[in-house]
Amino acid sequence: MSTARTTAPAAKSAPAAKPAPVAKSLRSRRDDIHGWAFSAPFLAFFLMFLVWPMISGAVMSLTGKSLTGANSGFIGLANYSEAFADSDMWRSLGNTLYFTLISTVPLVVIALALAALVNMGLPAQWLWRLSFFSPFLLASTVVSLFFAWMYNPELGLFNDMLANLGIPPVAWLNDPAVAMWAVVIATVWWTVGFNFLLYLAALQNIPQQHYEAASLDGAGGWRQFFSISLPQLGPTTVMIVILQILASLKVFDQIYQMTEGGPGGATRSIVQYIFEAGFTGYRLGYSAAISYIFFGLILVIALAQVFITRKRSA
Numbered sequence: 001m002s003t004a005r006t007t008a009p010a011a012k013s014a015p016a017a018k019p020a021p022v023a024k025s026l027r028s029r030r031d032d033i034h035g036w037a038f039s040a041p042f043l044a045f046f047l048m049f050l051v052w053p054m055i056s057g058a059v060m061s062l063t064g065k066s067l068t069g070a071n072s073g074f075i076g077l078a079n080y081s082e083a084f085a086d087s088d089m090w091r092s093l094g095n096t097l098y099f100t101l102i103s104t105v106p107l108v109v110i111a112l113a114l115a116a117l118v119n120m121g122l123p124a125q126w127l128w129r130l131s132f133f134s135p136f137l138l139a140s141t142v143v144s145l146f147f148a149w150m151y152n153p154e155l156g157l158f159n160d161m162l163a164n165l166g167i168p169p170v171a172w173l174n175d176p177a178v179a180m181w182a183v184v185i186a187t188v189w190w191t192v193g194f195n196f197l198l199y200l201a202a203l204q205n206i207p208q209q210h211y212e213a214a215s216l217d218g219a220g221g222w223r224q225f226f227s228i229s230l231p232q233l234g235p236t237t238v239m240i241v242i243l244q245i246l247a248s249l250k251v252f253d254q255i256y257q258m259t260e261g262g263p264g265g266a267t268r269s270i271v272q273y274i275f276e277a278g279f280t281g282y283r284l285g286y287s288a289a290i291s292y293i294f295f296g297l298i299l300v301i302a303l304a305q306v307f308i309t310r311k312r313s314a
Contacts, residue, residue, distance in 0.1 A: 061288035068282050079289035092273035100248035103184045111195030119203040133193035144257035147186040173259050176266035195240050202236040242305050
């Protein structure tokens with residue numbers, strides 16, 4: 001008679017010990033402290049040089065503060081009412097919008113053309129890249145002085161070239177109908193290299209398989225550019241246009257150094273008018289009010305661009 005043998009059930013492995021809540025809480029707090037410590041310098045500069053000036057400027061725009069110290073009390077929205085009725089402010093704002101319009105288009109189109117030429121595989125590409133981008137590294141003072149000499153009515157290169165063609169000389173910086181275009185030519189030569197570099201990087205990131213497949217289908221160079229390159233460059237173009245519009249709206253240096261806003265205020269930008277109102281007219285409160293009107297315009301343009309971009313990508 002066999003005896004039944006009973007086997008003891010296998011012992012189950014003990015579950016892994018969970019970290020103590022206290023230790024986890026301490027570790028989380030330590031990570032938070034380290035994060036705030038690393039962020040503290042940036043936050044300090046952010047609060048000191050961005051947030052506080054914005055708050056201080058908004059408060060100042062509601063006062064009659066002046067560099068002379070007179071009438072510095074609270075006056076409410078009087079500065080804003082005066083600014084909206086100021087024809088000089090509207091003219092300066094119109095000059096700024098006009099400069100933005102006539103400078104943004106060539107700065108986008110010319111940059112795209114230069115990038116496409118270099119991307120074709122021209123010999124000595126390093127020389128082309130250096131030639132197109134190096135002006136962007138120059139200071140605005142250097143560019144302004146350089147073009148002021150080029151625009152000289154008697155000794156300038158531009159009028160000398162016109163004379164060789166039998167065309168009478170042009171008062172580039174003294175003619176209200178031409179002065180803004182003269183500044184735009186200098187600005188395009190100076191800053192087109194940055195947009196060129198962005199376009200070139202975007203073109204070089206397009207997979208070559210697309211062009212190879214298109215060439216097998218019989219597509220030529222122009223067809224490949226308009227059917228492959230341009231659609232692929234859509235996001236880059238939107239970014240460049242946004243950056244260029246925002247940069248052109250803030251134009252000041254080259255206009256002030258080349259024309260000082262003349263002739264007769266034909267090239268005076270809104271930033272220059274803000275500067276003159278605050279530091280030539282000594283009216284800091286009024287200058288701050290114009291600044292916030294201009295800030296509101298930039299904010300509206302930026303929001304409109306974001307809305308259009310999202311609508312196109314949807």
